Amino acid sequence: MSETAKIILVLFQLLTLASALLVTFSPNILYASISLLFAFLGVAIMFLYAGADFLAGVQVVVYIGGVTILVLFAIMLTSWMYQVKLRDSRGKLIVPLLLALFGLLPFLYQGAQHLASRVLRTVPPDFQTFAYSPKTNAVGEALLGNYLLPFEGITVLLLGALVGAVWLARPK
Amino acid sequence: MVQNCIWIFSLPLIAFVLQASLGKKLPRQGDFISVIALLGSFLLALPIFLQVVSTGNISEAASFTWLSLPLPIPDSFLTSHPGISAPTFNLDIGILLNNPTAIMLGMVTFCCFLIHLFSTGYMKGEDRYNMFFAYISLFSAAMLGLVVSDNLFTFFMCWEVMGVCSYALIGFYYKKPSAINASIKAFMTTRVGDTCFFLGLMGLYIVFGTSNFSEIYQGLQGGFAEGKTILGISALSFIGFMIMMGTIGKSAQFPLQIWLPDAMEGPTPVSALIHAATMVSGGVFLLIRMFPILEAGHVLPIVAYVGAITAFLAAMVAVVQTDIKKVLAYSTISQLGYMVMGIGVGAFAAAFMHLITHALFKACLFLCSGSVIHAVHTQDMREMGALRTKMPLTFLSMLIATLAISGVPFFSGFVSKDRILGGALGYGMEHQVHMLIPILGFAAALLTAFYMFRLIYMTFCGSAKDEHKHTHAHEMPWNMVLPTLLLSGLSLSIWFAGPTGIHGLDPFEVHWFDNAVAAAQTQAGIALHHGDEHIAHTAHSLALVLSLILATAGILLATLTYLKHAISADAWKARLAPLHKVLVHKYYFDELYINVIIQRGLLVWNNLLARFDDRVVDRILVDGWKDISMAIKAFIGKFDDLVVDRIFVDGTGYVTAAGGWILRRFQTGRVQQYVILSLIGFSVAFMCLLAGPK
Amino acid sequence: MSFLDWATGLHGYLFVGTILATLGIIAVVYRRNSIGVLLGIELLLNAASINFIAFSKFRTAAIDGQIFALFIIIIAAAEAAVALAIILRLYRLRETIDAGEANLMRN
Numbered sequence: 001m002s003e004t005a006k007i008i009l010v011l012f013q014l015l016t017l018a019s020a021l022l023v024t025f026s027p028n029i030l031y032a033s034i035s036l037l038f039a040f041l042g043v044a045i046m047f048l049y050a051g052a053d054f055l056a057g058v059q060v061v062v063y064i065g066g067v068t069i070l071v072l073f074a075i076m077l078t079s080w081m082y083q084v085k086l087r088d089s090r091g092k093l094i095v096p097l098l099l100a101l102f103g104l105l106p107f108l109y110q111g112a113q114h115l116a117s118r119v120l121r122t123v124p125p126d127f128q129t130f131a132y133s134p135k136t137n138a139v140g141e142a143l144l145g146n147y148l149l150p151f152e153g154i155t156v157l158l159l160g161a162l163v164g165a166v167w168l169a170r171p172k
Numbered sequence: 173m174v175q176n177c178i179w180i181f182s183l184p185l186i187a188f189v190l191q192a193s194l195g196k197k198l199p200r201q202g203d204f205i206s207v208i209a210l211l212g213s214f215l216l217a218l219p220i221f222l223q224v225v226s227t228g229n230i231s232e233a234a235s236f237t238w239l240s241l242p243l244p245i246p247d248s249f250l251t252s253h254p255g256i257s258a259p260t261f262n263l264d265i266g267i268l269l270n271n272p273t274a275i276m277l278g279m280v281t282f283c284c285f286l287i288h289l290f291s292t293g294y295m296k297g298e299d300r301y302n303m304f305f306a307y308i309s310l311f312s313a314a315m316l317g318l319v320v321s322d323n324l325f326t327f328f329m330c331w332e333v334m335g336v337c338s339y340a341l342i343g344f345y346y347k348k349p350s351a352i353n354a355s356i357k358a359f360m361t362t363r364v365g366d367t368c369f370f371l372g373l374m375g376l377y378i379v380f381g382t383s384n385f386s387e388i389y390q391g392l393q394g395g396f397a398e399g400k401t402i403l404g405i406s407a408l409s410f411i412g413f414m415i416m417m418g419t420i421g422k423s424a425q426f427p428l429q430i431w432l433p434d435a436m437e438g439p440t441p442v443s444a445l446i447h448a449a450t451m452v453s454g455g456v457f458l459l460i461r462m463f464p465i466l467e468a469g470h471v472l473p474i475v476a477y478v479g480a481i482t483a484f485l486a487a488m489v490a491v492v493q494t495d496i497k498k499v500l501a502y503s504t505i506s507q508l509g510y511m512v513m514g515i516g517v518g519a520f521a522a523a524f525m526h527l528i529t530h531a532l533f534k535a536c537l538f539l540c541s542g543s544v545i546h547a548v549h550t551q552d553m554r555e556m557g558a559l560r561t562k563m564p565l566t567f568l569s570m571l572i573a574t575l576a577i578s579g580v581p582f583f584s585g586f587v588s589k590d591r592i593l594g595g596a597l598g599y600g601m602e603h604q605v606h607m608l609i610p611i612l613g614f615a616a617a618l619l620t621a622f623y624m625f626r627l628i629y630m631t632f633c634g635s636a637k638d639e640h641k642h643t644h645a646h647e648m649p650w651n652m653v654l655p656t657l658l659l660s661g662l663s664l665s666i667w668f669a670g671p672t673g674i675h676g677l678d679p680f681e682v683h684w685f686d687n688a689v690a691a692a693q694t695q696a697g698i699a700l701h702h703g704d705e706h707i708a709h710t711a712h713s714l715a716l717v718l719s720l721i722l723a724t725a726g727i728l729l730a731t732l733t734y735l736k737h738a739i740s741a742d743a744w745k746a747r748l749a750p751l752h753k754v755l756v757h758k759y760y761f762d763e764l765y766i767n768v769i770i771q772r773g774l775l776v777w778n779n780l781l782a783r784f785d786d787r788v789v790d791r792i793l794v795d796g797w798k799d800i801s802m803a804i805k806a807f808i809g810k811f812d813d814l815v816v817d818r819i820f821v822d823g824t825g826y827v828t829a830a831g832g833w834i835l836r837r838f839q840t841g842r843v844q845q846y847v848i849l850s851l852i853g854f855s856v857a858f859m860c861l862l863a864g865p866k
Numbered sequence: 867m868s869f870l871d872w873a874t875g876l877h878g879y880l881f882v883g884t885i886l887a888t889l890g891i892i893a894v895v896y897r898r899n900s901i902g903v904l905l906g907i908e909l910l911l912n913a914a915s916i917n918f919i920a921f922s923k924f925r926t927a928a929i930d931g932q933i934f935a936l937f938i939i940i941i942a943a944a945e946a947a948v949a950l951a952i953i954l955r956l957y958r959l960r961e962t963i964d965a966g967e968a969n970l971m972r973n
Contacts, residue, residue, distance in 0.1 A: 006870040013873060013882050020886050023905050024893040036905050039886075043912050046879065050919045052932045055939075059915075062939050067908065067946045074950045075901055078957040096848045096895040103855035105888045107862055112880040119925050120876055130927040138929045139936065147933050154940050161944035168951035844895045844903070844965055851891060 001049075009049045016042030029075055037068045051131030054139050173223075174234040176216045177267045180277060181316035183209040183216075184284075188310040195302030206305040207288045210312060214281040220269070221278030228687035230274050231695060233322055233386065235266020268322030268385055271692040272460060272524065275685075276319045279528050282662075283449040283535045284312040286655035290539050291441040293652035294546055298439075304344060308445060311337035315450045319457070324373050324383035327458070331369070331422065334451050335362055341446060342438040354434035361431040365421015369458075372414030376465075379407045385461055389695075392464050412469030415462050416478070423455030423508045426482040430761050432505055436497040440542030443497060448504050448534035456511045456527050463520060473606065476516025476599070480612040483509030485759065487619035491626070492755045495551045496541050499627050503577065504534055506616055510592050513613060519595025521689040525668060526588035528685075533573040533585055536659035540570035543652055544631060547645040548638075553630040555641060560632040562645045565653045567632045569660035574628050576663040578621040579723045584662070587669040590719050593617065597718075598711035610715075617719055621726025629734035674716065879920035886913035900953045900963040904946065911942045 019039035026032040040063040047056040124130075143151045187209035195202035224230050241261045288308065295304055311334055318330035343355030376383050379400050380391045391397065400407040419425065424432035424447075435447050446452070459466065459475070466472055483506045490502035507530045514523030543566045544559060545551055560567045576585035593613050600610040636642035647653065665672065670681040732738045745752050754760070838849070872878055886909050893906025915935040922931025957963050 001874065003870065006874045010870060010873045010878075013878065016882060017885055020889045020909055023909060024889040024896070029899050029901055032902060032905055036908060039909065040912065043886075043916060046882065046916060047919050047935075049874065050879065050923045052919045052922070052935065055915075055919060055932050055935055058936060058939055062943050063908070063912075067943060070946055070950055071901060071904065074953055077954060078901070078963050096844075096851065097892060099848070099851055099855065100888055100892045100895070104851065104858070104891065105884070107855070107858035108884050108888060109881070110862060111858065112884045113877060116876040116880045119921070123924055124927040127923055127927040131923055135929065135932060139932060142929050142933050143936075150937065154937060158940065158944050161948050165947040165951035168948070169954045841968075842965070843968070847891075847895050851895065 005049075009045065012042045012045040015039075016046070030072075033068060033071045033075060036071070037064055040064050040068065051133070052135060054135045173220055173230070174232050174267050174269055176220065177269055177273075177277075177320045180213045180216050180281065181313050181320060183212045184309040184313035184316065188306050188313060191302050191306035191309060195306060198302075201302040201305075203288075203292050203301065203305050206309045207285070207292065209309060210281065210285040210288045213312070213316065214285045217274075217277040217281040220274045224271055224274040224278075224688050225684045228271075228684060229691045230269060230271060232269040233266060235264045235322055235384070238263045238265045263325065264323065264382075264384060265326045266322045266384075267320045269320065270695050271688040272457070273319055275524075275528060275688060276457060277316065279531050280312070280315055280319060280450055283531055283659075284308075284315070284445065286658060287441050287445045287449070287535065287539065288312075290444070290542065290652050290655045291439075293649050294441050294542050295439060300344070304341075304439070307337050307340050307344075308442070311341070311446060311451070315454065318454055322384055322386070324376060324385070324388075324462075327383075327461070328366075328369065328373055331418075331454060331458075332366065334446070334454065335359065335366065335422075338362075338435070338446050338451060341442040342435045344438055344442065348437065351437040354431075354437040358431040358435045361428050362421045365418050365428055368414045368421070369418025372411045372418065375402050375407060375411040375414060378402065379411065389464055392468055397468070406469065408465060408469035409471060410469075412462070412466045412471035413474070415458065415465065416471055416475055419455035419459050419512065420478060421455075422458075423452045423512065424482075424505050425455075425478050425509060425512055426485060427761065429482060429486065429505050430758070430765065433498050433501040433758070436495070436501050440497065440538060440545060443501070444535045444538030444542065447501065448538050449531040452504065452508055453511075453527050453531055456508065456515070456523065459512065459515045460520070460524055460527075463515065466515070467518075472516050472518065474516070476513050476596070476606070476609050479509045479511065479513030479516050480596070480609045480616075481509070482506070483513060483616040484612040484619075487616040487623065489755050489758055490623040491619060492752060493623075494553050496544065496553050496556070496627065496631065497538075497551055499553070499623060500534070500537055500541055503537075503620065503624065506620060507534065507577070510589060510613070510616070513609065514592035514595060517592075517596045517599035517609065519592050519599075520693065521686060522588055522591030522595055524689055525685055526585075526592055529576065529584040529588045529663070529668060532659050533576040533583075533663040536569055536573040536656055536663060537577070539652070539656045539659065540566050540573065543648045543656065546648065546652070548641040550638075550641065553627065555638045556631045557634045558632070558636040558642060559645055562642070563632075563647050565647060566656060569653075569656040570632070571628060572660040573663050574624045578624050578727060579617055579719050580727075581672050581674055581720070582665055584665050584668050586719075586723075587665045589617065590716055591712075593719050594708075594712035594715035597715045598708045601707050601711050614718055614722055618722040618726045621723045622730045625727050625730035626734050629730060633735055876920055876924040879916055883913045883916040883920070886910075886916065898964050900956065900965045900968075901950075903965055904949050904953070907949075908942060908946065911938055914938055 016039050019035040019037075019042065022035035023032050023039060026035065040059060044056040044059040044064075047053075047059055184206070187206045190205050191202050195205070198205070220230065240263070243261055288305070291304065291308065295301055298304065314330040314333035314337065318327055318334070321327040321330060339355045339359040342358050343351050345351045373383060376388065379397050379402075380388055382388065382391075397408050402410040421428050432447055432452070436443055438446075466475060486502045486505035486509060490499050490506065493499045493502060507526070511523045511526050511530070514520075514526060543563065544556065547559070547563060548556055550556070572583065576583035579586045579589045593610065596610040596613045600607040666682065668682060668685055729739075733741050757763070838845075873881075890906045890909030890911075890913060893909060894903050897903050897906065915938050918931040918935040918938070922928065922935075925931075953963055956968055960967055
């Protein structure tokens with residue numbers, strides 16, 4: 001991987017982190033959801049660099065094209081744009097913030113880094129060729145091969161979620 | 173064969189269960205179940221019986237251990253005597269199939285089947301029709317179980333089941349007070365004998381440690397009981413006497429004969445089945461099974477006297493009875509007395525043969541009387557008469573059976589009775605002091621012929637006393653006539669000895685019974701010493717002549733009195749008024765038992781016990797217990813209130829409420845708060861993971 | 867190892883995942899707005915996907931991790947649809963989408 005490519009990846013990682021910060025702390029829920037869109041985009045680029053080209057496409061299509069739009073619709077349906085305040089009424093929950101920052105994050109970080117170091121000792125030799133090969137074929141074969149049963153299960157789940165969502169959001 | 177035996181008595185038992193549980197819902201109230209079950213038993217018993225007839229010998233046995241109890245031997249004894257293992261008390265039960273069993277099986281299943289068949293007609297339309305069949309099926313099962321038992325213990329159990337069935341069936345018309353009284357009387361009277369029988373059974377266990385017939389015979393031959401005593405008398409005498417008491421109770425012998433005439437309160441098929449053909453024969457069968465004990469215990473003379481006295485006294489009473497069933501009841505007692513007498517004088521084979529022949533012809537007589545009663549709706553012979561033309565088939569079979577019981581040649585009763593009388597006469601000639609036994613026996617023979625023909629003449633001949641009843645009488649349907657005809661057909665002597673029944677005159681002779689009984693005697697280890705062959709021969713010839721003369725005389729006398737009216741019965745009644753009074757009151761036995769023994773003896777004792785019960789047991793033990801209980805109750809109540817209620821019960825409630833109050837603080841309904849709590853949990857878990865060893 | 871190598875390698879991926887997960891959890895517990903909570907959940911799921919993808923490259927060099935990530939995306943989409951339907955329902959019933967107001971089961 002060239003230096004330029006690496007720099008581009010790091011930039012997108014930074015974009016992801018910055019957007020995520022906004023998602024979490026932006027008082028305006030509209031801004032938060034729009035910045036979530038950029039976080040998804042950054043993650044999609046990270047997928048691309050990790051050799052998951054098909055996944056990156058799915059990420060863009062489903063999250064950016066679907067979920068985010070859905071969220072925006074929900075915001076517009078629930079908070080009347082000019083009538084109800086879009087600002088999030090900030091909670092008084094300073095405790096969870098501190099807990100997450102100082103109770104969870106250090107350990108999570110330490111654990112993740114430790115795990116990464118251990119895994120890197122046994123990197124498979126062909127991981128570069130794997131990363132640069134196209135994945136659409138492989139994903140399709142895996143879904144209709146080893147993962148056929150979970151795949152079918154997922155379809156049923158989706159159907160159930162669809163029906164459930166329609167039923168829940170039905171008019172009175 | 174042995175497996176067949178199990179089925180023979182299981183089939184009626186199954187029929188009983190089916191009848192009692194769902195008989196009411198079945199068509200015809202399920203009477204066919206019982207009839208078919210008994211037919212099955214008969215068909216299963218037939219090959220066994222025929223094997224005895226053809227080969228003359230059958231001997232099979234099968235048994236299993238029912239229960240096994242270790243005897244209480246102290247451990248110290250066992251440890252100090254290492255060679256000895258702890259003895260156990262084993263109760264083996266099983267089936268003994270030998271010649272007497274086979275012959276009895278043939279007779280009992282045959283009679284039971286025919287009587288079941290007869291009952292379908294006789295009991296038609298009666299209340300509790302299905303229960304009647306349930307009872308007689310259970311009764312048949314018990315009788316068959318008794319016959320095939322290989323030990324006295326199951327024998328006794330079946331014996332008691334029969335007693336219960338008898339009780340239920342005598343009191344079958346439970347709305348009649350007399351029937352209820354009769355059933356209680358029968359049950360309580362036989363109880364006296366059964367208690368003695370049970371004591372005898374216990375004695376057997378003490379002496380032999382078993383109740384298995386074969387083992388008892390072996391033990392006797394091995395001199396096992398030599399020198400042993402119970403209550404100061406010889407053990408064998410004790411056991412023999414007690415077993416004889418069982419027979420006296422069950423077979424209605426003197427002095428416990430009082431229940432059988434009253435038992436005629438039951439339906440007539442019951443009288444035929446229980447009180448003529450089978451149950452009362454069970455008592456004699458017991459004597460046959462236990463003959464070696466009786467012989468070794470020297471109780472045979474007592475048995476002989478009991479039988480002879482019973483035979484004579486019952487025959488006397490039968491003469492004055494006017495109820496057709498009572499006459500037959502007394503004749504049954506009298507004939508059972510013959511059998512017991514035969515056993516007592518050592519005429520083992522003759523007594524057994526009389527058991528079989530009597531069962532057949534007495535069943536026939538009872539069934540015929542049942543037909544007559546069914547036809548004219550009365551039991552009083554004075555209201556009958558001239559039924560010969562109305563019921564020809566019934567008359568024919570009853571006449572044959574009457575000839576048989578009267579001891580007329582060509583009929584079965586003659587063969588067996590003649591042998592018993594011959595044996596008795598031989599015994600009397602050998603032991604001159606016991607001459608009373610044959611005298612009573614011959615007197616009873618005369619009376620038997622007399623009262624039986626009196627019955628026939630009063631019932632079937634002469635003129636109709638009650639026109640209305642006479643015109644309505646009619647022959648019975650096939651299912652009531654067929655059994656009587658079959659039974660009367662088997663009352664011919666050709667089946668047992670030969671066409672005439674007179675030894676030496678027959679063109680050909682039938683020996684199967686003698687062969688079978690001889691083999692049975694060998695099996696049981698009975699060596700009958702016949703004493704002087706010459707005396708025995710003379711006695712038999714003499715007895716033959718005497719019994720022929722007496723039977724003829726009895727019949728003649730009855731003919732003159734009741735058919736020709738040449739002798740006035742009423743005149744003789746007036747002439748012998750005191751005797752007549754005694755006979756009508758059955759020798760005042762009932763009065764003796766009720767007024768003297770029960771009122772003066774048992775009732776006083778009973779009152780004494782009741783007073784003891786009241787004063788000591790109730791006042792001191794029971795009421796005293798009450799005071800103790802009250803004190804304990806007060807204490808426990810207080811304990812319950814203070815400790816259990818306040819601390820445990822209420823305390824549990826408080827603790828639970830407090831726990832709920834605490835837990836409710838967490839149950840805020842805010843999802844995010846739950847997430848925070850789980851976040852804390854996660855954090856702690858991570859800390860633990862990372863702080864642990866790498 | 868230079869910073870670029872570190873950031874583009876497994877460590878960098880896991881670092882981004884960790885931060886995203888923490889921020890997601892904070893959003894879930896910190897936001898009063900139900901839609902904000904939903905955004906936090908999406909962040910959490912993305913963090914998980916990143917981990918799967920990263921390990922699929924650096925640990926196994928096989929397709930399975932990507933399949934799992936795919937499943938996560940699908941389930942996230944389904945979950946988002948249902949969650950938004952619930953939020954709409956809640957809004958209709960209570961005229962608010964404050965997560966703290968949905969407390970009928972309280973106590």
